[in-house]
Amino acid sequence: MGKTWKPTVAGILNIIAGVFSLLGVIGVISAIFAVGSGLYLWGFAPEVFPVTLGIVQTILVIAAIFLAIVDILPLLGGIYAL
Numbered sequence: 001m002g003k004t005w006k007p008t009v010a011g012i013l014n015i016i017a018g019v020f021s022l023l024g025v026i027g028v029i030s031a032i033f034a035v036g037s038g039l040y041l042w043g044f045a046p047e048v049f050p051v052t053l054g055i056v057q058t059i060l061v062i063a064a065i066f067l068a069i070v071d072i073l074p075l076l077g078g079i080y081a082l
Contacts (some may be wrong), residue, residue: 007082011078011079017074022068024071032060035056
């Protein structure tokens with residue numbers, strides 16, 4: 001069986017999908033910073049919502065870690081396909 005173009009195209013598409021997914025992780029990380037420091041800029045006192053801010057930041061950190069782990073899989077698949 002000869003080498004075909006299909007694994008190469010699949011690998012390139014997997015790498016592109018992985019890169020776009022990692023851009024989503026960057027968006028979640030920026031949301032973590034926005035939640036943590038944006039309230040100062042908007043005039044809200046973080047002392048009013050300390051528990052809520054902590055919970056939201058914790059959920060966003062867990063989501064960012066999970067998404068980063070899941071988003072590495074298409075990159076690895078694309079690299080191995082190439």
